[in-house]
Amino acid sequence: MVCHTGRVNDGRLVDPALQEGDREVDLALRPRTLEEYPGQQHVRENLAVLLDAARARNEPPDHVLLYGPPGLGKTTLAHIIAHELGRRIALTSGPAIVRPGDLAALLSRLGAGDVLFIDEVHRLPRPAEEVLYGAMEDFRVEVVVGQGMGANAVTLRLPRFTLVGATTRYALLSGPLRDRFGAVYRLDFYSEEELQAVLRRSCRLLDVRADEDALVELARRARGTPRVANRLLRRVRDYAQVRAGGVVTLAVTRDALAQLDVDELGLDRTDRAYLRALVETLDGGPAGIETLAAVLSEEPDTLIDVNESYLMRCGFVVRTPRGRAATQRAYEHLGAPWRAAQPGLFDQDDA
Numbered sequence: 092m093v094c095h096t097g098r099v100n101d102g103r104l105v106d107p108a109l110q111e112g113d114r115e116v117d118l119a120l121r122p123r124t125l126e127e128y129p130g131q132q133h134v135r136e137n138l139a140v141l142l143d144a145a146r147a148r149n150e151p152p153d154h155v156l157l158y159g160p161p162g163l164g165k166t167t168l169a170h171i172i173a174h175e176l177g178r179r180i181a182l183t184s185g186p187a188i189v190r191p192g193d194l195a196a197l198l199s200r201l202g203a204g205d206v207l208f209i210d211e212v213h214r215l216p217r218p219a220e221e222v223l224y225g226a227m228e229d230f231r232v233e234v235v236v237g238q239g240m241g242a243n244a245v246t247l248r249l250p251r252f253t254l255v256g257a258t259t260r261y262a263l264l265s266g267p268l269r270d271r272f273g274a275v276y277r278l279d280f281y282s283e284e285e286l287q288a289v290l291r292r293s294c295r296l297l298d299v300r301a302d303e304d305a306l307v308e309l310a311r312r313a314r315g316t317p318r319v320a321n322r323l324l325r326r327v328r329d330y331a332q333v334r335a336g337g338v339v340t341l342a343v344t345r346d347a348l349a350q351l352d353v354d355e356l357g358l359d360r361t362d363r364a365y366l367r368a369l370v371e372t373l374d375g376g377p378a379g380i381e382t383l384a385a386v387l388s389e390e391p392d393t394l395i396d397v398n399e400s401y402l403m404r405c406g407f408v409v410r411t412p413r414g415r416a417a418t419q420r421a422y423e424h425l426g427a428p429w430r431a432a433q434p435g436l437f438d439q440d441d442a
């Protein structure tokens with residue numbers, strides 16, 4: 092399976108990169124049908140119509156673009172689409188495709204009706220992206236055969252296939268690529284009730300004994316993200332096994348989360364370091380993401396995808412044309428005296 096960019100995983104709960112040993116459990120927990128997939132009702136309903144219509148016409152559905160923060164189920168949905176259509180899925184990612192020929196080779200191996208999943212589709216190199224335009228629109232690719240004076244452009248006809256693209260950064264997608272997706276779905280953070288449903292299902296699959304109030308607590312601190320909910324459940328299960336006779340109770344959950352440094356709102360150490368850097372070191376902002384990343388010794392992309400999306404959802408951070416600024420809520424959360432952001436103190440480089 093394709094992994095994300097960013098830093099090597101250091102065990103942070105919200106990091107998209109999987110820890111050793113978690114990969115198989117993660118795969119086992121992946122819903123395989125739309126029916127089994129809790130949450131994202133809007134996306135599910137629209138996707139069901141798209142797939143039903145395609146099945147009724149006996150032709151592949153339009154190309155699908157899925158976007159939204161990490162861990163909300165984009166890759167899972169790509170697999171579900173192939174499964175629901177009863178077709179094979181080929182997997183790749185933007186950064187894995189170095190030359191246009193890599194993509195042409197992949198396309199040429201597709202069978203009729205197959206699904207091609209391109210993760211991090213915003214990171215496709217431009218020449219490869221241009222190959223994709225013809226493939227998506229006319230189901231053909233031009234490949235250059237031979238070299239120098241003897242080089243020849245040959246048009247390769249492709250069977251009709253469905254491209255499923257996924258991205259955490261919709262804004263970085265080029266206009267022409269965006270326009271070629273017939274169906275575009277945005278995944279949003281899950282409600283606590285939806286995460287409880289995810290957790291109940293995971294408990295069943297993993298044979299975990301957990302009290303209902305413990306699952307409510309876990310769902311509340313899982314930052315709207317199934318990947319985080321499942322990861323917290325696994326860590327709390329370990330804790331319950333070693334310290335509390337195996338049952339995940341509310342008390343065990345609270346102790347385990349305290350040990351993991353996950354606070355009442357589900358913020359982890361990096362989230363709080365981000366807030367402190369913005370509030371204390373950078374005087375509340377506005378500050379550019381590069382400045383923040385330098386202060387925190389983090390990758391800007393990781394901060395944008397993993398931390399900021401949730402901090403903004405909590406109302407702690409706002410993005411202004413001059414950069415990121417802390418809100419009064421952020422000051423309150425840190426117990427710092429509120430002072431409004433000073434314009435222009437730190438350079439903008441709004442990403």
Ligand SMILES: Nc1ncnc2c1ncn2[C@@H]1O[C@H](COP(=O)(O)OP(=O)(O)OP(=O)(O)O)[C@@H](O)[C@H]1O
Binds near residue numbers: 162257289
């Ligand atoms: N609706 C859901 N119900 C149950 N589990 C889910 C759901 N969505 C995601 N998951 C779980 O969360 C994990 C992460 O989901 P997935 O890999 O599909 O997210 P993603 O959006 O592709 O993330 P990224 O942007 O990091 O690639 C899955 O392995 C699965 O176990």
Ligand SMILES: [Mg+2]
Binds near residue numbers: 165166167210257
């Ligand atoms: Mg994914």
